[in-house]
Amino acid sequence: MDLLRNLPYEELGFAKIDLHRSLRQGLPEVIFCPGKTAKQVVEIAHRLKQHHELVLASRATPELAAAVLPQLQGAIYNELGRMLIFGPLPQPDDSVPAVAIVTAGTADLPVAEEAAVILQSTAIPLVQVTDVGVAGIHRLLGNLELLQSAAVTIVVAGMDGALPSVVGGLLDSPVIAVPTSIGYGASFQGLAALLTMLNSCAAGLTVVNIDNGFGAAVAATKIISSIMSAQRRPPARERDNRYSSPGAP
Numbered sequence: 001m002d003l004l005r006n007l008p009y010e011e012l013g014f015a016k017i018d019l020h021r022s023l024r025q026g027l028p029e030v031i032f033c034p035g036k037t038a039k040q041v042v043e044i045a046h047r048l049k050q051h052h053e054l055v056l057a058s059r060a061t062p063e064l065a066a067a068v069l070p071q072l073q074g075a076i077y078n079e080l081g082r083m084l085i086f087g088p089l090p091q092p093d094d095s096v097p098a099v100a101i102v103t104a105g106t107a108d109l110p111v112a113e114e115a116a117v118i119l120q121s122t123a124i125p126l127v128q129v130t131d132v133g134v135a136g137i138h139r140l141l142g143n144l145e146l147l148q149s150a151a152v153t154i155v156v157a158g159m160d161g162a163l164p165s166v167v168g169g170l171l172d173s174p175v176i177a178v179p180t181s182i183g184y185g186a187s188f189q190g191l192a193a194l195l196t197m198l199n200s201c202a203a204g205l206t207v208v209n210i211d212n213g214f215g216a217a218v219a220a221t222k223i224i225s226s227i228m229s230a231q232r233r234p235p236a237r238e239r240d241n242r243y244s245s246p247g248a249p
Contacts, residue, residue, distance in 0.1 A: 019048075026122075030058055038067035041068050042072060045068075052087070057084035058214055065079075096224060097124075097125075100127040100146070101128050101156065105158070107182045108157060109130065115154055115214065124221060134163055152174045154176045159182060159187060160193065161193025164207075178211070
């Protein structure tokens with residue numbers, strides 16, 4: 001009875017841990033570190049680890065990581081992606097369609113790495129193409145065949161935010177655009193890139209919030225999950241026949 005009572009979520013006083021999120025959404029709850037103390041992060045991580053082999057915490061500063069890691073045995077810190085990884089990352093599943101992550105510049109890598117860790121946690125294979133912004137478009141075109149092999153593409157760009165429109169105009173698969181806060185004063189910490197992406201003339205471009213590599217990766221996992229579910233689902237005619245009465249045409 002205690003187990004059943006605690007299954008939906010666990011009450012910690014300062015947090016309510018969502019233990020059913022992986023059942024509902026396909027991905028366990030990820031700890032968002034900003035605003036939390038090291039003690040809170042550690043306690044949430046330990047409770048989640050009782051139910052999941054892998055626990056992730058996003059946007060962890062080096063200072064927070066230094067305070068947390070000694071209390072989470074076996075955990076590591078991905079400094080570039082600002083992610084705490086508590087448990088083993090699975091090997092990529094080659095039977096699953098790949099997701100490509102494209103960055104306009106090297107400065108966009110932290111946001112791209114956040115997305116990469118989330119995708120790695122689900123065993124989705126990755127294709128990564130870095131520093132192919134529109135200032136040298138030949139760099140992107142030289143990797144076009146590689147991008148065409150992916151089922152979903154995440155494009156991370158700051159400054160003018162033009163790269164997702166170019167990629168979206170070249171691919172027939174879903175493209176998810178991530179504006180970053182990289183740029184000079186008039187970029188307004190990523191607002192200019194966000195508006196460019198929202199006003200893209202490449203039809204069907206999906207846009208997430210500024211620096212939200214996590215949100216882009218979750219969206220990509222749901223698209224991949226839908227693809228895999230559709231492949232496993234029997235054709236409509238076979239499904240209809242299951243419910244046909246004996247002798248029915």
